[in-house]
Amino acid sequence: MFTHKKDIFFDLDHTIWDFDKNAEETLHELYFKFKFDDLFQQQTADRFIEVYTVNNHRVWDLYHHGKIDKATLRKLRFADTFTQLGVDPDLFPSSFEDEYLAICPTKTNLFPHAIETLDYLKDKYSLHLISNGFKEACQSKLQHSKLGPYFKTIVISEIYGVNKPDPRIFEYALDNGKAAKESSIMIGDNIDADVRGAQNVGMDAIFFNPIGVQKPKDINNMIIDLKELQQLF
Numbered sequence: 001m002f003t004h005k006k007d008i009f010f011d012l013d014h015t016i017w018d019f020d021k022n023a024e025e026t027l028h029e030l031y032f033k034f035k036f037d038d039l040f041q042q043q044t045a046d047r048f049i050e051v052y053t054v055n056n057h058r059v060w061d062l063y064h065h066g067k068i069d070k071a072t073l074r075k076l077r078f079a080d081t082f083t084q085l086g087v088d089p090d091l092f093p094s095s096f097e098d099e100y101l102a103i104c105p106t107k108t109n110l111f112p113h114a115i116e117t118l119d120y121l122k123d124k125y126s127l128h129l130i131s132n133g134f135k136e137a138c139q140s141k142l143q144h145s146k147l148g149p150y151f152k153t154i155v156i157s158e159i160y161g162v163n164k165p166d167p168r169i170f171e172y173a174l175d176n177g178k179a180a181k182e183s184s185i186m187i188g189d190n191i192d193a194d195v196r197g198a199q200n201v202g203m204d205a206i207f208f209n210p211i212g213v214q215k216p217k218d219i220n221n222m223i224i225d226l227k228e229l230q231q232l233f
């Protein structure tokens with residue numbers, strides 16, 4: 001169906017690298033290391049992780065739309081979680097954030113069939129990455145998960161200076177990857193940043209939808225498992 005394509009651009013977080021699972025593993029470890037079980041009077045990390053995950057998605061959405069900066073994103077996601085769990089956010093230990101940022105990107109949980117699908121695609125197509133992540137975190141994830149070698153070019157929004165869905169980052173990634181938009185396609189989990197962002201510059205796009213949200217009417221292509229790409233390409 002897309003066998004006429006030459007260049008495939010992937011998103012990283014929530015598309016190849018299982019952000020939620022890796023974050024959850026890290027938070028679970030740190031919850032007990034920092035004795036949050038005493039602080040919150042809760043013997044499991046479940047509630048903390050649940051509230052944090054909602055806050056994290058919310059602040060990333062604000063960041064994607066350019067409404068907050070990186071420092072505010074990192075501060076708010078934990079401060080708001082403390083407040084909502086009824087604990088003074090001033091009690092949040094500053095080294096928790098540093099440890100979280102150091103450990104989380106070293107986690108290596110990927111979405112099912114990620115490696116076998118990249119292995120399948122890499123010989124037939126040029127693969128590229130466009131991530132809205134932060135420079136150090138992104139590089140650490142690629143290194144620890146051994147993903148770097150799959151990609152001919154890697155564009156990280158923090159280095160380039162604007163985030164998806166800004167058309168400039170797609171135009172730059174196409175130029176940088178020596179790819180024509182007609183023969184390129186973007187695959188990502190974020191409808192606005194990845195799918196509509198790519199479509200706005202004239203690229204095709206596939207919505208990666210592993211949690212099965214309702215497909216918006218203007219989105220044509222959707223997969224729920226990365227292995228479907230082995231049929232489509």
Ligand SMILES: [Mg+2]
Nearest residue numbers: 011013014189
């Ligand atoms: Mg993503």
